[in-house]
Amino acid sequence: MKNFKIPNNIAFGDGALEELANIQGRRAVIVTGGSSMKRFGFIDQVQAMLSKADIESCVFDGVEPNPSVETVEKGAKLMQEFEPDWIVAIGGGSALDAAKIMWCFYEHPTLTLADILPVGAMPALRNKAKFIAIPSTSGTASEITAFSVITDLKEHVKYPIVSEHIVPDIAIVDPALPAKMPAHITANTGMDVMAHALEAFVSIAANDYSDPLAMRATKLVFENLATVYENGEDMVGRDNMHNASTLAGMAFSNVSLGLVHSLAHKIGGEFGVTHGLANAILLPYIVKYNKQFTDKYAEIEQYLGIASVEDAILTLNHQLNIPVAFKDIDEVTITEEAFLAVLDRMSDNAFNDPCTLTNPGTPSPESVKAIYTQAYYGQL
Structure with missing residues (x-):
């Protein structure tokens, strides 16, 4: 049950x-x-x-x-x-x-x-x-x-x-509260919603109750996030994004998440990278990795009328001024030396994060390390 x-x-x-x-x-x-x-x-x-x-x-x-x-x-x-x-x-x-x-x-x-x-x-x-x-x-x-x-x-x-x-x-x-968010926080938190929705949809625990919520949330983010990033006073967009956040939350709270959050938790802990920003950078790499193990991204692509989820995310990230690689972020400086010094430990910790358990396929510490490396250097 x-x-x-x-x-x-x-x-x-x-x-x-x-x-x-x-x-x-x-x-x-x-x-x-x-x-x-x-x-x-x-x-x-x-x-x-x-x-x-x-x-x-x-x-x-x-x-x-x-x-x-x-x-x-x-x-x-x-x-x-x-x-x-x-x-x-x-x-x-x-x-x-x-x-x-x-x-x-x-x-x-x-x-x-x-x-x-x-x-x-x-x-x-x-x-x-x-x-x-x-x-x-x-x-x-x-x-x-x-x-x-x-x-x-x-x-x-x-x-x-x-x-x-x-x-x-x-x-x-209440949409009056997020209407006060600055643009960069709107972007980062909005991509956190995207990560919640997509990870819940492909979770190995996903079900008939969670899937419609996750799909609708994904659609609302793609349709509204860039709009409210450009115009924070667009209250229709704010209401849609606030509802998308809660819908995605209903889904992932019941079916958990995946590697995006596992990796974001640990790089955030090591370097202080804002959680939503870490999710946004990691998403395209992990979607590409997960496509080996699940056909559910194809359902999302058909539902949204897009050719590639990861390409659509990259386009949205570009609109939100979110970089492709961790080495290029502005909020903190992650030098190559500092990154490589913690890479093994960070990869092991991310692999052991509870969110890894519901990711599609059979991730390993080695695959986690490879994803971190790709996302640091921008090797999509």
Whole structure:
């Protein structure tokens, strides 16, 4: 028997934030990242809506782009002191991911990250609080998924955590939030959606419930991402991309991902490459590799009316000013010497990432190393 799990309530479209005024409770901790959610007034709106519901709230801010174990522990401590019955995460995927694990440590204070890393190891939640996720980016789909990614800064490793217990109770998908994203974040997070959709579609666990969601999400990204990159105020495009993110999240949360995410997790941990950017660069190489083992890309090509998924992705990346190779990215400098020094370790870690398990075919550490090498030098 298989299961398909999504939040109990998904509020979406213009004005979806007002759903907060309808919940029942006493206290809420709002978890967010940098200053943008406050600067654009969204934290004030959240607190105002919670006040309408007679819910007292406080804010934990400052979640970093790659949320660390230390940040998670600080947030859990605040929750243990404030004793909320709602946790409201608002912001990018990092804020939502961090809040999920804060929630776990709030309910189970004696646990450590190592205790919850094995799939299925996390104990049941909702003994003290429920969870609301409000994404500000159209990318990670953390508002809908059973996934979180936490970084061990000492080991330079990103750890994906998978548990059905961290699927939010309510997802609020309001396009007003991603409309404030700068163009480069729009591009990177949008390509994260593409990776989610395509990897879910070709996952060896894919099924009749996940496939339509993944296909529709892929189509929405191809049709809208370049538009909102060029014009961030196109609210129809923003709404379509926000919905695409959540649709792809519904799919991959239930059937997992593949090598794109396995490799992106590890190169992000080693060099600090933004997750969506890493996905975007890796996608064409891994689609080409995976075509040896699955015919499902041909279904996507027929559905979209394109000749080649990898060529279409390269074209879209070019429109988004995303380079073909890791050696050419601007956000961090990855020298050849530094890359080669960690290549073997990074390849082994990526091979052992949980997402590798549902990739088509039979990847090996050697094939992972070959893909990393091709993507570093741009050898398509």
